[in-house]
Amino acid sequence: MIEKLKVVSATYELYIADENGKEELMEKATEETPLTWCQGEGMMLPAFEAQMEGKDVGDNFDFVLAAKDAYGEYIQEGLMDLPKNMFFNGDGEFDEERVYVGAIVPMNTVDGQIVKAQVCEVTDKQVTIDLNHPYAGEDLHFKGVILNIRDVTEGELKAIRNPRGCGKCHGHCGQDSCESCDSGCGSCKS
Numbered sequence: 001m002i003e004k005l006k007v008v009s010a011t012y013e014l015y016i017a018d019e020n021g022k023e024e025l026m027e028k029a030t031e032e033t034p035l036t037w038c039q040g041e042g043m044m045l046p047a048f049e050a051q052m053e054g055k056d057v058g059d060n061f062d063f064v065l066a067a068k069d070a071y072g073e074y075i076q077e078g079l080m081d082l083p084k085n086m087f088f089n090g091d092g093e094f095d096e097e098r099v100y101v102g103a104i105v106p107m108n109t110v111d112g113q114i115v116k117a118q119v120c121e122v123t124d125k126q127v128t129i130d131l132n133h134p135y136a137g138e139d140l141h142f143k144g145v146i147l148n149i150r151d152v153t154e155g156e157l158k159a160i161r162n163p164r165g166c167g168k169c170h171g172h173c174g175q176d177s178c179e180s181c182d183s184g185c186g187s188c189k190s
Contacts, residue, residue, distance in 0.1 A: 001054060001055070001056050001149065002039055002052050002053055002054060002055045002056070002146070002149055003039060003040075003053065003054070004039055004040030005038065005039065005040060005041075005151065005152050005157070006038070006039045006149050006150065006151065006152065007036065007037070007038050007039075007148075007149070007150050007151070007152050007156065008036065008037055008038075008039055008052065008146065008148070008149050009034040009035070009036045009146075009147045009148040009149075010029070010034055010035050010036075010052075010061075010144050010145060010146050010147055011029055011030055011031055011034055011035070011144045011145050011147060012027075012028070012029050012035050012061075012142055012143065012144030013025055013027070013028050013142070013143045013144060014026045014027040014028070014140060014141070014142055015140075015141040015142075015143070016135065016138045016139070016140065016141070017138075017139065017141070023141060026135075029144070031147060034147055034148075035144075037049075038152050038156065038157070038160055039052065039053070041157075041160050041161070043160065045065065045069070045070055045071075046069075047065045047069035047070065048065060048142070051063050051065075051142075052146075055146050056146065056149070057146050057147065057148060057149055058145065058146060059145070059146045060143075060144070060145050061142065061143065061144055061145075061146070062141075062142070062143045063141075063142055064139050064140065064141045064142075065139065065140045065142070066139050067136070067137050067138055067139055067140075070135060070138070070139070070140045071132075071133035071135045071136045071137075071138070072133070072136055072137075073136065073137050074132050074136045074137030075132055075136070078130055078131040078132040078136075079120070079128065079129075079130050079131075079132075080117075080128070080129050080130075080131065081126045081127075081128050082126060082127050082128075082129060083125070083126060083127075084122070084123075084124070084125055084126055084127055086127070087099045087105070087127055099119055099122065099127060100119060100122065101119055101120065101121060101122060102118070102119065103118070103119045104116050104117070104118055104119075105117055105118075105119060105129070107129065107131070115131060117129040117130060117131050118130045118134060
């Protein structure tokens with residue numbers, strides 16, 4: 001049964017309704033490439049996890065998360081015009097390989113956090129980005145089946161809670177320090 005600290009795998013389809021109410025498939029996870037998360041560790045939307053709580057292997061699910069319980073309402077202030085020179089590459093030229101309409105680019109906040117922004121428009125002088133999640137303002141309709149439920153391993157839990165890991169292997173080893181990672185995780189690229 002799905003409860004805190006269980007690793008869950010599921011198929012799912014995510015639908016969003018257009019302005020006429022017709023649902024469009026936005027995302028899909030299959031048995032070959034399932035959605036996998038650790039319940040209660042913040043990997044999924046809290047309202048999604050609440051819907052999953054108590055389900056068992058083989059259970060179907062079909063529910064809608066209101067925008068306020070998913071990625072929130074669309075905030076107009078999330079749309080920003082920035083000077084084009086903020087997107088120059090190391091050669092002092094505009095980085096058109098990474099910055100184009102539809103691209104997702106990392107941006108630093110004033111407090112040093114990295115957030116993802118979608119490029120909406122590129123002009124001669126500026127780049128318009130949208131800091132809203134692509135599904136902000138949308139009700140999300142999920143359908144799927146629970147495929148597997150198991151206990152989380154200690155290594156997985158360390159990797160989830162310390163995603164930076166040792167700093168060399170991007171958290172794949174789940175170790176808390178380089179010393180313990182260097183002693184044998186094998187995924188570091190020193």
